[in-house]
Amino acid sequence: MAVTTLQADLLPADAPADAGRRNLLLLIQLRWFAVGGQLITIEVVRSVLGIALPLVPLLAAVLLLVAVNLLSLPLLRRRRDVTNRELTLALLLDVAVLAWQLHFTGGIANPFAPLFLLQVVLGAILLSQRAAWAVAVATLATLLAQSLWTKPLPLPAPYAADPLQLYLRGSFVCFALIAVLLLVFVTRTARNLTERDAALAQVRQRAAEDDHIVRMGLLASGAAHELGTPLASLAVLIGDWRRLPQLAAEEDLQEDLADMEAAVQRCKAIVSSILMAAGEARGTVTEFTSVRAFLQAIVAEWRSNATGRMPAELAFADHFGQPDVPIIADPALRQVIGNAIDNAVEVSPDWVGLTALRARGQLVLEVSDRGPGFDPAMLQSFGRPYHSTKGRAGGGVGLFLLVNVLRKMGGAASARNNPEGGATVRMEIPLVALAPTGHDLSVDG
Incomplete structure (x- = not known):
């Protein structure tokens, strides 16, 4: 019309x-x-x-x-x-x-x-x-x-x-008109109301998730206060043991101590990542960097700590293009990207791929693995807390934090199974959400 x-x-x-x-x-x-x-x-x-x-x-x-x-x-x-x-x-x-x-x-x-x-x-x-x-x-x-x-x-x-004949003809036209209008407009109105109810349900779900994040942040804050001192003590003791002359010649013991030290540092990083994802970064100083330097730092950090995790290969494909974009390094984003890589390593210990590209003013990151992939139920409930196939308590929290951190930045996260096997987690982050104030991001490579 x-x-x-x-x-x-x-x-x-x-x-x-x-x-x-x-x-x-x-x-x-x-x-x-x-x-x-x-x-x-x-x-x-x-x-x-x-x-x-x-x-x-x-x-x-x-x-x-x-x-x-x-x-x-x-x-x-x-x-x-x-x-x-x-x-x-x-x-x-x-x-x-x-x-x-x-x-x-x-x-x-x-x-x-x-x-x-x-x-x-x-x-x-x-x-x-x-x-x-x-x-x-x-x-x-x-x-x-x-x-x-x-x-x-x-x-x-x-x-x-005989006015009745004229009235009956007009009544027939009126009935047909009412039937058509009710069918067209009432159906469309009902659809509008259904979409409104669905939108309200989504808002309620997000409010519940935000409340869940707040409660997680409070619990993590308490855990950080309780665990900070013993973890620091363990790190000092392990460092002292590694420097003892009588243990320096024991190569196997030195490797075990190195693994223990990496595990302690990993525990500290996990606590910090939960705090930062909940909006409580622990004394993190704002860092000005660029997209490429930000990603390279994440890859370098993961590779340097890989010996304490699993012997996986992290293949980084940088397709972001030119020009590079200055950004403010977001600690929460750094942590959830690392968590996505860690999740991929758990199911694919031999190889994990990280691809970076730019599309429609967004930084797009894809973490791929060669594991068994997500089952259909997981893809349907992707990002919900405690929905996981790992079979342990607390599973699924990492993906939940990933989805919510990106959503608060105006981005999105999704997952898919690859035809050749394995799965890919896709992260889309608006560059404007990371850019310093007043910087022009109109150039899109």
């Missing part, structure tokens, strides 16, 4: 998916349909049926509907939501206009009087219970007034003798 296309062009492309706003747009479309139908009906009644109509009040009502629609479209461009009161006023306006037109065309004897049912049904779907009853009462009062004070419409000779 040309009218629908015009409205879509007038509305901003990034309009929020608000049910009230879209329902008002449906009412505007319904008015355009009513304007076209009324003009056609007036012309058919005058030219084909030969019935004289009061054109001035009828055309004035049509012009009022056109004016209201034209004024409503710029309002929808500026407004982000539509209240229940505004939808109620819009429906009451439609009731008043229909009542005005029926008053001059036979009142309740007009076969199109049942069109009031359309406003009642839409009110029941779109409005609150009190507002819906207000619309229903308004239509009943209008019909009562039509039966008491409206003058009958004079009919020409062919219809004056």
